[in-house]
Amino acid sequence: MRILIVTQYFWPETFRINDLVQGLAKIGHRVTILTGKPNYPTGLFFEGYSFWNRGREIFAESDVIRVPLIPRGNGSGFRLAVNYLSFALSASLLAPFLVRGPFDVILVYEPSPVTVGLPALVLKRLKRAPIVFWVQDLWPESLSATGAVQSQWVLGLVASLVAFIYKSCDLVLVQSRAFVDLVRARGARSDTIRYFPNSADALYCPVEQRTGRASGGLPDGFRVMFAGNIGAAQSFETILAAAEVLRDRHGIHWVILGEGRQSGWVREEIVRRGLGHCVHMLGRHPENSMPEWFAQADVLLVTLKKSPIFALTIPSKVQSYMACGRPIVAALDGEGARIVEEACAGIVVPAEDATALAEAVVRLSEMPSAERDSMGLNGRRYFLQEFERDALITRLDSWMKELREESACAS
Numbered sequence: 001m002r003i004l005i006v007t008q009y010f011w012p013e014t015f016r017i018n019d020l021v022q023g024l025a026k027i028g029h030r031v032t033i034l035t036g037k038p039n040y041p042t043g044l045f046f047e048g049y050s051f052w053n054r055g056r057e058i059f060a061e062s063d064v065i066r067v068p069l070i071p072r073g074n075g076s077g078f079r080l081a082v083n084y085l086s087f088a089l090s091a092s093l094l095a096p097f098l099v100r101g102p103f104d105v106i107l108v109y110e111p112s113p114v115t116v117g118l119p120a121l122v123l124k125r126l127k128r129a130p131i132v133f134w135v136q137d138l139w140p141e142s143l144s145a146t147g148a149v150q151s152q153w154v155l156g157l158v159a160s161l162v163a164f165i166y167k168s169c170d171l172v173l174v175q176s177r178a179f180v181d182l183v184r185a186r187g188a189r190s191d192t193i194r195y196f197p198n199s200a201d202a203l204y205c206p207v208e209q210r211t212g213r214a215s216g217g218l219p220d221g222f223r224v225m226f227a228g229n230i231g232a233a234q235s236f237e238t239i240l241a242a243a244e245v246l247r248d249r250h251g252i253h254w255v256i257l258g259e260g261r262q263s264g265w266v267r268e269e270i271v272r273r274g275l276g277h278c279v280h281m282l283g284r285h286p287e288n289s290m291p292e293w294f295a296q297a298d299v300l301l302v303t304l305k306k307s308p309i310f311a312l313t314i315p316s317k318v319q320s321y322m323a324c325g326r327p328i329v330a331a332l333d334g335e336g337a338r339i340v341e342e343a344c345a346g347i348v349v350p351a352e353d354a355t356a357l358a359e360a361v362v363r364l365s366e367m368p369s370a371e372r373d374s375m376g377l378n379g380r381r382y383f384l385q386e387f388e389r390d391a392l393i394t395r396l397d398s399w400m401k402e403l404r405e406e407s408a409c410a411s
Helices: 016-026 077-098 114-127 141-146 152-168 177-185 236-245 263-272 287-295 316-323 334-343 354-366 369-386 389-410
Strands: 002-006 030-036 056-059 062-067 105-110 131-135 171-174 193-195 222-227 252-257 279-281 299-303 328-331 346-349
Touching: 002 016, 002 114, 016 030, 016 105, 016 389, 030 077, 062 077, 077 114, 105 114, 105 389, 114 131, 114 152, 131 152, 131 389, 141 152, 171 177, 171 389, 177 193, 177 334, 222 287, 222 354, 236 252, 236 263, 236 279, 236 299, 236 328, 236 354, 252 354, 263 279, 287 316, 299 316, 299 354, 316 328, 316 334, 316 369, 328 334, 328 354, 334 346, 334 369, 346 354
Parallel strands: 002 030, 002 105, 030 062, 105 131, 131 171, 171 193, 222 252, 222 299, 252 279, 299 328, 328 346
Antiparallel strands: 056 062
16 A cells, blocks of 8 residues: 655654554655654754755655754753644645656644644645554643643644644554543544554563673662653652652662753753662663663653543553663553553552652562562563564454545545
């Protein structure tokens, strides 16, 4: 099939869509990606990219078409809005001239913002191809939950936009079963909604040797490792508060890999709270080094803010952690918590409960290593059963072929 993927974020940015493109290309599809210039999460264009240059590239034998956008900068509300709208406008205006040829299916990847659906709708009309819309983030609910938008008028406007996009799509995929009711309430027809969870890149697998390029900068002792975006949704207040509870418990270290909108605030808080001896921010590292980092952690950490919306979400790092076979300590509610508990892959405590998180870390640190390893193996087994990459791609492939046939019959 000829598949057009519309996504604001793409390689060399680290997002799940990268691996999906590789998987679709591997089974013989001709894939074209319409995307922006990489600037996430730093807010600056990646080295070698600018507003105008590198409009076309090749990734996994697939054509990458990049349109200019305004980078997200410091991640303030205004700058993010400009970033989101600049891609939607640029892609809607330029894609009709840049994206050539017919397509059988248009697949939209939506972690945020939902405005990524607008250029896809333009292309649907021009290419007469059905749209598959993969919902990673619920709008406008997530905007309200993070505090990014408080105006009820703006939230209502976004809700109307979401309804318009959902109703215009031929298939709406949700990364969590808990999304189904809200997506339906927002306008998607029941018969168009399918559960399609995140997997993890094939590079995420157990690494036995706990040495190598990821060894530098790690403290000796019991290592609790967080990897990913440092933002409002991840509730770093909870992580820092738990670290304060255990500040005098020598040997327990909190290792943070990644960058994001709250990186500066977290660094300032580590200094202000006097946690430099036990909380270590090691910055952003290449995705292909993550399994080696994970192998050197005693337990991997996932957190989310306490919110009804975030309780519906499965943080994508859960799949990556499970794929690597490492035990998990999770401070979150709802669907993500259910999966970790169902897999017997670690210890779960309520979102934003710093005391419970600290107690769970102590319990894990005092546990025999064989018991922790058993949790990691449980997670790996669950990952292979529920989230294995090739099985999910096969499922998506069959849905897209059905859409192609239906579209052909209707025309």
